[in-house]
Amino acid sequence: MTLGFVISLGLQLKNHKDIVSQIAGKLGSVDKAQQYLNKCLYYVNIGSNDYINNYFLPQYYPTSHIYNTEQYAEVLIQELSSNLLTLHEIGARKYVLVGLGLLGCTPNAIYLHGTNGSCVDEENAPAYIYNVKLKSLVDNFNNKSSLDSKFIFINSTSESNNQSSDGFLVTNAPCCPSRLVDGGCIPDERPCYNRSEYVFWDDFHPTDAWNQLVAIGSYDDPYSSGYTYPMDIKHLVEQETKIELEFINENTLQLSVSS
Ligand SMILES: *[C@@H]1O[C@H](CO)[C@@H](O)[C@H](O)[C@H]1NC(C)=O
Numbered sequence: 001m002t003l004g005f006v007i008s009l010g011l012q013l014k015n016h017k018d019i020v021s022q023i024a025g026k027l028g029s030v031d032k033a034q035q036y037l038n039k040c041l042y043y044v045n046i047g048s049n050d051y052i053n054n055y056f057l058p059q060y061y062p063t064s065h066i067y068n069t070e071q072y073a074e075v076l077i078q079e080l081s082s083n084l085l086t087l088h089e090i091g092a093r094k095y096v097l098v099g100l101g102l103l104g105c106t107p108n109a110i111y112l113h114g115t116n117g118s119c120v121d122e123e124n125a126p127a128y129i130y131n132v133k134l135k136s137l138v139d140n141f142n143n144k145s146s147l148d149s150k151f152i153f154i155n156s157t158s159e160s161n162n163q164s165s166d167g168f169l170v171t172n173a174p175c176c177p178s179r180l181v182d183g184g185c186i187p188d189e190r191p192c193y194n195r196s197e198y199v200f201w202d203d204f205h206p207t208d209a210w211n212q213l214v215a216i217g218s219y220d221d222p223y224s225s226g227y228t229y230p231m232d233i234k235h236l237v238e239q240e241t242k243i244e245l246e247f248i249n250e251n252t253l254q255l256s257v258s259s
C-alpha cells in the first residue's frame with residue numbers, strides 16, 4: 001500500500017498458470033508441459049517486504065498489533081506453504097527457498113534507528129525466527145515422498161556470508177545517495193566511486209557484487225558450511241538430471257509397450 005500496487009504471490013501463481021497453459025499449447029499437452037517444468041529450478045526468495053514494508057510499519061499496518069513475531073512468522077510460512085503446493089500442482093519439483101537476510105542491517109534500518117552504523121538487533125530477531133520455520137518446512141516437504149520433490153533452504157543469516165570478511169569495505173551505507181521515503185537512489189545524484197566495495201546499492205537492495213557472491217555460495221557450497229541445507233544448488237540440479245533420465249526411460253518403456 002505505501003509503495004503502490006504489489007502483485008501478491010497468489011496472483012503471480014495465477015499468472016504463471018496462464019503461461020503454463022501457453023507452454024502446454026506449444027508442446028502439445030499439459031503432461032508434456034509438466035514434464036518440462038519438472039526439470040526447472042524454482043528459486044523462491046520472498047518475505048523481507050512482509051517485514052520491512054508491513055510488520056515494521058505499525059503506523060500503516062496492524063500486523064504487529066495482531067501477531068507477535070513468532071505468530072507472524074507462522075502465518076507467513078503457512079501462506080508460503082500453501083502457495084508452494086499450488087506451484088507443485090503446476091509442475092514444480094525442484095525448489096530453492098531463500099531465508100530472510102539480516103533485516104536490521106539495511107542502511108535504512110540503521111539510519112531510521114540512529115544506531116550509528118550498527119545493525120538493529122530487534123529487526124534481525126524476526127529473521128532468525130522465520131528462518132527456523134522455513135528450514136523445518138524444507139524438512140517436512142522433503143520427507144513427504146508423495147510430493148516427489150526436492151527442496152533446499154538458503155540460510156541468508158549464516159556466518160559463512162560475512163560481509164566484512166568477504167572483503168566489502170562498506171557494509172552499512174548505500175553506494176548511491178538514497179531517498180528516505182522508499183530507500184531508492186535519488187535520480188541524477190553521483191553514486192559511489194567503486195560499487196564493488198559496497199554491500200548495498202541503495203538503502204535496501206544489495207549491489208551486484210554482493211548478489212554474485214550469494215549466487216556462487218548458494219550454487220557451490222562444498223564444505224556443508226550450513227549456508228545451504230540439506231545440499232547446494234549444484235547438487236539439487238544433479239538430482240534433477242537423475243529424475244529426468246528415469247522419465248526418459250519410462251517414456252521409452254511406454255512407447256515400446258504400445259508399439
Ligand atoms: C559513531 O561511530 C563512530 C565510528 O565508529 C565513532 O567514532 C563515534 O564516536 C560514534 N558516535 C557515537 C555517538 O557513538
Ligand SMILES: *[C@@H]1O[C@H](CO)[C@@H](O)[C@H](O)[C@H]1NC(C)=O
Nearest residue numbers: 136137138139140141142143
Ligand atoms: C525428515 O527426515 C529426516 C531424515 O529421515 C529426519 O531426520 C527428520 O527429523 C525428518 N523431519 C521431519 C520434519 O519429519
Ligand SMILES: *[C@@H]1O[C@H](CO)[C@@H](O)[C@H](O)[C@H]1NC(C)=O
Nearest residue numbers: 131132135155157158159226
Ligand atoms: C543460520 O546461520 C546462523 C549463523 O550461523 C545460525 O545462528 C542460525 O541458526 C542458522 N539458521 C538456521 C535456520 O539454521
Ligand SMILES: *[C@@H]1O[C@H](CO)[C@@H](O)[C@H](O)[C@H]1NC(C)=O
Nearest residue numbers: 158159160162163164165166
Ligand atoms: C565477520 O568477519 C569479521 C572480520 O573477519 C569479524 O570481525 C566478525 O566478527 C565476523 N562477524 C560474524 C557475524 O561472524
Ligand SMILES: *[C@@H]1O[C@H](CO)[C@@H](O)[C@H](O)[C@H]1NC(C)=O
Nearest residue numbers: 167168169193194195196197
Ligand atoms: C574496486 O574495489 C574492488 C574490491 O575492493 C577492487 O578489487 C578494485 O580494484 C576496485 N576498483 C577500482 C577501480 O578502484
